[in-house]
Amino acid sequence: MKNKILIAPLNWGLGHATRCIPIIKALEENGYEPIIASDGAALALLKKEFPKLISIELPSYNIQYAEKGENFKWKMILQLPKMVLAIKREKSRIKRIVENYKIAGIISDNRLGVYSSKVPSVFITHQLNVLSGKTSWLTTKLHLKYISKFQSCWVPDVSGVQNLSGVLGHPEKVLDKIKYIGPLSRIEKKSLPIKYDIMVLLSGPEPQRTLLEKKLRKELEKSTKEILFVKGVVESQQEIEKTNSITYYNFMNSEQLNTAFNESEVVVCRSGYTTVMDLAKLEKKAFFIPTPGQYEQEYLAKKFKSEIIAPSCKQEKFKASKLEKIHFYKGFNDYSVDTNWNELFGLFQSE
Template sequence: MNKNILIAPLNWGLGHATRCIPIIKALEENGFNPIIASDGVALALLKKEFPHLITLELPSYNIKYAEKGKNFKWKLAYQMPKMLLAIKKEKSKIKKIIENYEISGIISDNRLGVYSANVPSVFITHQLNVLSGNTSWLTTKLHLRYVSKFNTCWVPDVAGVENLSGKLGHIEKSNKQIKYIGPLSRIEKKSLPIKYDLLVLLSGPEPQRTLLEKRLIKELEKSEKEILFVKGIIEPTQQNEKRNSITYYNFMNSEELGTALNESDVVLCRSGYTTVMDLAKLEKKAFFIPTPGQYEQEYLAKKFKSEIIAPSCKQEKFKISKLEKIYFYKGFKDVSVEQNWSELFSLFQSK
């Protein structure tokens, strides 16, 4: 019988779920039986991608963003007790799942309570350094303490200088627990004719997703360019409509989004790390609007701006005219490596 491997991405926007898609496919290709566990839109998305697999619901961290970026850190701190309670409930549920489904291995993408001392456990993160302003030393220390509970930590990036995550995914002290497995993307590069001048990709927790959607629609409806606007709202059925030169979708599956990315000249999106990995895979040009107050996205936007890869601006300062800057930047370069899945999954063969 194939071994059951539990794969559990964090429900924080769509990025953690989408970057688990190539891992789930690789597990199946290597003779394992993936069982998916998450909550909210992350679980809804993976149910649509893998309707044939068992899916389980985990306790929600239910983290809400502040409407103003300057309050981001303090709102997260205020919600910390609720988050710790969810992690405690998560750990309890994982024990039952391991017993009920005979789990032989665990892959957790940033879910801090999804591990077991009795089952080989992997933690996936691109943030070994967790940026939080003047408290970065503390948030990093606490995060690494959780990571140490796992057998190994997979970082979806390369170890060399030409990497995507910068100081987020690279620490000064060497650590045998950490393995750089190369960027993860569900998208394949294809040679397709350009159909859209601009692809808008939205994702991330509320209320910031909606706030950005409203601002972008107000600006972009002035344009005569052909625009594809994917809102990133996971609903039971896909909906689309065209108003003037803008085609709107509530969501797209991986195959549809892959086609859309390949058929688009440039991309306007958040500077989330999963999106960065997709852009690099396709060697695209992009314009970033980081989520206000989210240090990780603000850092990545500044990093790629300073490297003359992609321009960016604050959410409240976006104007359609700023998109012209894209063509003065060199765009992303593919830094992907061939993943040795059989070697990575060998951890699950030990028991």
Template sequence: MKKNILVAPLNWGLGHATRCIPIIKALESQDFTPIIASDGVALDILRKEFPHLQTLELPSYHIEYPKNGFFFKIKIFFNSPKMLEAIVSEKKVVKKWIKEYNLIGIISDNRLGVRSKKVPCVFITHQLNVMTGNTTWLTSKMHQYIIKKFDQCWVPDVDAVPNLTGDLGHLDKHYDAIKYIGPLSRLHRKPLEKKYDLMVILSGPEPQRTFLEEKLALELLKYDGKIIFIKGKIQAEQTVVEKENIIFYNYMNSEELEIAFNQSDKILCRSGYTTVMDLAQLGKKAFFIPTPGQYEQEYLAKKLKKEGLVPYCKQEKFEVNKLLEIDLYKGLSDFKTVVTWKELFQLFLK
């Protein structure tokens, strides 16, 4: 009998989807059958990574960024009715899928309605506290309330100091249902010869991804070195364009990305948590440009700069000479944690 597990990442950039890749592979290695569910680019990238697995489409949360990051909270507030509608729809469709696909468990990466009382359910998040400026206390309480509706919460970090998430992923009070599983990355360090002086990798919702792409494509023509630039645009076909010192890719699969990271000396990217975990796994030095208005990315960038690990600046203030700061910082390093998948997956066999 197949041990079907629904794996459902949120479609918010590519980070939630890509950090589910090692989870899906681990499920397969432990004789479970993952069924992937998401929407938009998150579903597209997982279909490319796992063409042999069944995929299902979930309702979209309609997450959109304003052109001005200052209005991020306002935009999310006005989008909240659509998000709530999607969450209600998720719950209904998951109820149907449990019977239709004989699910024995659910792993939800930040999809709030993908859960059921009929099977064991896991919630994956690095945000036990949700940073939203002066409303952090409220959004954190709301998020923690929803997390408690799941059987377990897996936090991809370590329950010790130093750690990667800081206040985002750690509470003052300990809960048995919260399991720190160690940072997750689909990438591995390999001893490859350096080919690029700088790697640029973009992700995140529009229109901010495009704004940064356009700004960097011009600014980095002044960079003295060879650049590989991955736009993070998941499209039907891969495209490659060379312009002066930069080679542009619209997207790369995990294998190609792993090679490109290992062939690059330094990284320029957003300070999304999945990227932070990838950089730690690879032991890379980087420069961060947080998504305007996204408090979580701004918090992580400030935390890691304060610890002397990675420099950053705001999107509108970036100039190519700021990349010289990278050498003044230590860079991220791997925690060498080993995820005990067999033990974690016992939840689904009870």
């Protein structure tokens, strides 16, 4: 009998789900049986990637996002009681799942209620410091309180001074349970001819994903450059349309995205951390448009701009002409490491 490991990414954009893909594959390669648990688009994506695996729907946090960036934090604060209730429901559901499916271990990517006192539980995050402006000390303290309930915390980055997550994943005081496991990416670098001048990759929560899509469509529709536009909307059927020099996809699976990334000269995208890890794996050049009000993405955009790695701008200030700046930046370096999955998964071995 293979040990069953529950792997549960947060449904907040698609980044948490996509960075779990290499972990699910590593579990299978090391003789474990992964069971997927999430909700919404994150669950839909992983079910498409791993149709043969058992998948379980978890309670949704059902967070609504502000249309204006300056309202983002306050809207989140108002919804804290709803989040706490969802986490309690999640904990109750996990208790039954562990018993019913004979779970031997848990890997939670930012789902705060997905842990058990009966089996080893791992938390994945790149945010040991949770930025929220003047309240960063409080959000960080609350996050660390939840992390303390897990046996181990895996940070998808390297531990050295040269790293991808900056202050997010590298606090002044590092807890004993923290393990830097190297960046996680489902993408592989391939030597393919360039087919697209620009790849647009959208992701993240609504309504900001739609607002950025409308903005980019308007700005790029008159371009003569060959553009691939991936909307990041996971639906039952893949849809493809061509308008002038722009090819639109509603979504792509991992294999298609891997090819598309490699066939594109530059990438226009959010500065979400999962996307950052993909860009680093490919050593690509990019232009970032952080989600308005998301301190994490705004920080990462500023970090890579100051390091002359990638230019960026606010969503409302984007113009197609700004993409010319990309060529004056050096692009990403690959920080990949050979992750010792056998050692990491040793936590789940039966005594």
